[in-house]
Amino acid sequence: MICIEVKELTKQFGPKKVVDGLSFSLPMHTSTALIGPNGAGKTTALSMLAHLMEPTSGQIIMPNVKDMRSAIGFLPQYPQFYSWLTALEYMEMVASLSNLDKRALKSECKKMLAFVGLEDAMNKKTVTFSGGMKQRLGIAQALVHKPKLLLLDEPVSALDPVGRREVMNLLKEVQEQTTILYSTHILNDAEEMTDQLLFLRDGQLVEQGSLQRVKEKFQEPRYKITFSHENEAQQFTEQTALQTQWAKNIVYIEILEDRPTMQQLLYQLAISPYEVLKVERQTASLEEIFMKVAGENATI
Amino acid sequence: MQQFKALFLKEWRESVRSFKLLWIPLVFILLGISDPIMNYFMEDILKAVGNMPEGFMMTLPEFQPADLLMASTGQFQSIGLLVLIAAYIGVFSRERQNGTATLIYVRPVSFTAMYASKWMVASIIAMISAIAGYAGSMYYTALLYGTVDWMKFFAMLGTYCLWLLFVMAVTVAMSAAFNTSIAAAVTIVIISLGLFIDSLFGGFWSVTPWKLANYGIALLTDSVLLKTYWLTVLMVVGLTILSIVLGIVMSRKNMRQLKI
Numbered sequence: 001m002i003c004i005e006v007k008e009l010t011k012q013f014g015p016k017k018v019v020d021g022l023s024f025s026l027p028m029h030t031s032t033a034l035i036g037p038n039g040a041g042k043t044t045a046l047s048m049l050a051h052l053m054e055p056t057s058g059q060i061i062m063p064n065v066k067d068m069r070s071a072i073g074f075l076p077q078y079p080q081f082y083s084w085l086t087a088l089e090y091m092e093m094v095a096s097l098s099n100l101d102k103r104a105l106k107s108e109c110k111k112m113l114a115f116v117g118l119e120d121a122m123n124k125k126t127v128t129f130s131g132g133m134k135q136r137l138g139i140a141q142a143l144v145h146k147p148k149l150l151l152l153d154e155p156v157s158a159l160d161p162v163g164r165r166e167v168m169n170l171l172k173e174v175q176e177q178t179t180i181l182y183s184t185h186i187l188n189d190a191e192e193m194t195d196q197l198l199f200l201r202d203g204q205l206v207e208q209g210s211l212q213r214v215k216e217k218f219q220e221p222r223y224k225i226t227f228s229h230e231n232e233a234q235q236f237t238e239q240t241a242l243q244t245q246w247a248k249n250i251v252y253i254e255i256l257e258d259r260p261t262m263q264q265l266l267y268q269l270a271i272s273p274y275e276v277l278k279v280e281r282q283t284a285s286l287e288e289i290f291m292k293v294a295g296e297n298a299t300i
Numbered sequence: 301m302q303q304f305k306a307l308f309l310k311e312w313r314e315s316v317r318s319f320k321l322l323w324i325p326l327v328f329i330l331l332g333i334s335d336p337i338m339n340y341f342m343e344d345i346l347k348a349v350g351n352m353p354e355g356f357m358m359t360l361p362e363f364q365p366a367d368l369l370m371a372s373t374g375q376f377q378s379i380g381l382l383v384l385i386a387a388y389i390g391v392f393s394r395e396r397q398n399g400t401a402t403l404i405y406v407r408p409v410s411f412t413a414m415y416a417s418k419w420m421v422a423s424i425i426a427m428i429s430a431i432a433g434y435a436g437s438m439y440y441t442a443l444l445y446g447t448v449d450w451m452k453f454f455a456m457l458g459t460y461c462l463w464l465l466f467v468m469a470v471t472v473a474m475s476a477a478f479n480t481s482i483a484a485a486v487t488i489v490i491i492s493l494g495l496f497i498d499s500l501f502g503g504f505w506s507v508t509p510w511k512l513a514n515y516g517i518a519l520l521t522d523s524v525l526l527k528t529y530w531l532t533v534l535m536v537v538g539l540t541i542l543s544i545v546l547g548i549v550m551s552r553k554n555m556r557q558l559k560i
Contacts, residue, residue, distance in 0.1 A: 050406050052558055069408040080399035082310065084317040089310075096306030097407040141403060 001028040002063055003179040004049070004149055009058035011044050011203075018044045020203035022058070026149070026196070031171070031180035033190035036200035037294045042183035043077065045200070046153050049181070050074040065148065070098060073142030073178075077154040079134055081126040087113060087137055088122040091144060098145035109144060116140045116170060132163035139170055143178075150174065152182035156189055168192050187286035199293050207293050218292050219283035223253040223265060226278040236274055255281075303410055307417035311391070315425050320387055324425055327383050328376060328433030335371040336440035339363055365441045365448045366520040369456070372437035373513055376430065376460075377495055384429070384464070385471050385491065388422040389484045392475040392551055399559045411552045415544065419472045426464040431457065452520045459516030462533065466509060466540045467491055473547030476554065507531045509539055 005025040011018050019041040026032055034042050047053040049060060051069050065071045081090055091109035100108060113122045116136040121129070129137065135155065142150055155171070156164040171180060172193050184190055190197060190211065197214055199207035207214060227233040227249045237246040242260060245252040253265065260268075262281065269276050284292070315321050338345070342360055346352065361367075395401035404414070434457055441447075470490055474483040498510035512532050518524035 052402065052405060053556060067408050069406065072406065074403070074406040076399070076402050078399065079403060081403075082314070082400055084314050085310065089313070093306045093310050094403065094407065096302050097404065097409050099302060099408070102302065138403075145407075 002026070003028045003030075004181075005059075005061045005063075006049070007059040007061070009045065009048060009060065010056045011041075011048060011053065012056040018203050019048070019055075022200075022203070022205055024198055024205065024208065026179055026181060028148075028179055029176065030195040031175050031182070031193050032196040032198060033194045034181060034183040034198045034200060035185065035187060035190055035290070035293075036183075037185060040200040040294075041203040042185075042200055043153055044203075046074070046151050046181070046183060049149075050151050062148070070145065071148040073145065073147035073150045075135075075138045075142045075150075075152045075155060077157070079138035079141075081129075081134065081137065083125065083127040086123050086125050087118055087129075087140075090126060090137070091122075091141060094141045095144045100145055112140045112144050113137075115143075115173075117166070132159055132166060135159060135163065135167055136170070139167070139174075143174065147178060150178050150180045150182075152180065154184060155182055157184065157186065164189070185290075187290045191286060201294055214293075215283075215286075215289065218289040221255040221281060221283050223255065223260075223262075224278075224280050224282050225251045225253065225265075225269070225276060227251065228275040228277055232274040236272065239272075240268065304413040304417055307409075307413055308420060311417050311421035315421055320425055321428070324383060324387060325429040325432040328380055328429040329436040331375040331380055332372045332433035332435070332437035333440050335375065336368045336437060336444055339368065339371070340440075340444045363445060364521075365445045366517065368441045368445060369434070369437060369448070369453075369520065370514075370517045372433065373460070373517055376433055377513055378492070380429070380433065381467060381491055382488070384422075384426050384467065385484065385487050387425075388418075388468065388471050389475055389487060390480045391418040391422065391472055392547075392554075393478065393480040393483055394475075396554065396557050397479065397559060402558050405555055405558060411548050415472065415476065415548045415551060418475075419469055419544065419547070422468040422472060423465050426468050427461045430460055430464055434460070448520050455519050456516040459519065459533070460513055462536060463509075463512045463516070466512075466536045466543070469540045469543035469547070473543040473550065476547040476551035479557075507535060509536045512536050 003026045007023050009022040010020055022041075022045055024032075034045065036042050044053065048055045050072055052074075060068070062068050062071060085093070088109060091113060092105060095105050095109055096102075110119075110122065113119060116139055118133060118136055118140065121133060126134070126137065135158070139152075139155070142152070152171075156167050159167060168189070171182075174180065175193065180193075194211050197207070197209060197211055198205060199214070207217075225233075225236075227236065230249045233246055233249045233251050237244050237251055242265075243254045243256070245254075253260070262279075266279065269279065339360075343358075346358070392401075395404075438448075438453065471483075471487050474487045474490075477483065478486060495510045498508055502508070502511060506528050509532070515524045515529045515532055519529065
């Protein structure tokens with residue numbers, strides 16, 4: 001079952017295409033991370049999905065949904081609330097705006113506030129809230145009308161590690177009931193709960209698939225050999241026939257199609273006169289993968 | 301209807317919790333009572349602070365009750381309206397600018413309900429203020445000068461409330477159409493500068509929206525042709541409806557200015 005399908009979505013501001021021909025579809029009850037560096041068009045894409053912005057061209061389709069705005073919950077990067085309302089009053093207002101049934105409204109709002117852990121703060125005005133509390137209220141308001149699709153713009157970027165954990169745990173719970181699309185520029189967050197990655201750069205989808213697949217594609221395994229002295233590393237680099245990169249007393253050897261094997265390398269090192277401190281097999285960290293995808297083709 | 305109620309409640313709470321419901325009527329009461337009291341004690345005031353030369357004689361005009369209500373109206377029209385415009389000029393634009401509107405506009409919300417809620421709350425506060433102001437003015441006028449025909453007084457009050465409905469409709473519509481500072485400038489030009497120009501050159505024409513408040517006062521002394529009065533009322537009602545339509549259209553159009 002497809003929750004939402006996006007076809008050739010484009011947004012142009014003047015001559016600049018901020019989002020350029022974006023096409024993807026999200027299956028029901030999956031969570032998808034929209035990843036990209038700042039300025040890649042993540043927020044613009046989400047705004048169009050949330051119907052806050054008209055696309056220049058392209059289509060957004062939600063099967064079996066009449067009014068998409070009723071079926072979508074949206075949390076912007078910096079949610080702003082009315083300072084004079086309490087959390088409960090705010091929730092009641094937005095629930096009414098989403099045409100929730102009047103009788104169930106209050107209990108539903110209270111339930112949702114309890115779910116995000118704001119039970120004790122529900123009669124406090126939102127100006128007094130901390131960043132984490134605001135984010136949680138933001139999640140509560142996005143979920144109160146039980147949307148089919150939950151759009152979150154950088155839900156954890158502005159939070160400290162504790163707040164980040166809280167929000168991620170909440171989202172994991174929510175995932176069972178709804179489809180989630182969230183943007184982030186931190187791949188480690190995406191690793192936590194993602195079925196699919198959409199990699200955006202300069203408004204275009206440059207990479208798509210499961211995190212596992214992206215990792216395999218970009219991890220580029222290599223050996224890292226640490227020598228005791230810089231000149232040893234240099235000499236080894238000059239003598240060996242292998243593809244190497246040399247930096248101070250460390251030599252990196254790229255692994256291409258499983259060659260060289262660890263055994264081959266260790267043999268070579270064993271018969272060499274150099275003193276080796278450490279040999280390890282490495283794969284690119286998520287951050288490096290991000291840099292690669294974000295920077296790929298950038299020089300071309 | 302549910303949406304309108306929710307939005308109305310939100311706007312109403314804003315006006316109550318920011319004490320607009322308290323201090324704007326207070327401003328109008330102060331403006332309202334100042335003229336009857338000041339004029340009544342003018343001679344004593346001049347004696348006390350005037351430093352008049354020996355033998356100086358001055359004849360103060362004999363004020364009729366309607367003259368004092370007229371003077372109070374003048375205060376409301378200049379200072380009172382500015383206070384009201386300033387208090388409500390940001391109802392749309394500030395929400396867009398500070399990002400609070402984003403979470404409203406993602407919902408299937410009707411722009412008509414949104415405009416109506418803002419306009420009605422602003423109008424209710426404005427009318428409460430005007431009624432309080434005129435009550436204060438009338439109280440001291442009745443005490444110090446005498447009363448007017450009550451039916452005519454209420455007709456005048458109703459006329460002024462209609463004028464305020466128009467002023468607030470323009471204010472909210474401009475807030476929907478422009479950002480706060482431009483909206484303020486445009487509204488003040490339409491309302492306050494309009495009043496000023498009409499008072500300078502108003503002799504050349506008889507039916508303009510800016511004359512409505514004066515015609516309301518003129519009802520007290522029967523010094524306005526009823527035909528002219530009703531034409532003016534009709535014109536103001538028409539312009540109010542126009543402002544409302546404009547406000548709804550512009551608020552929808554300005555969705556793209558949202559800060560996300």
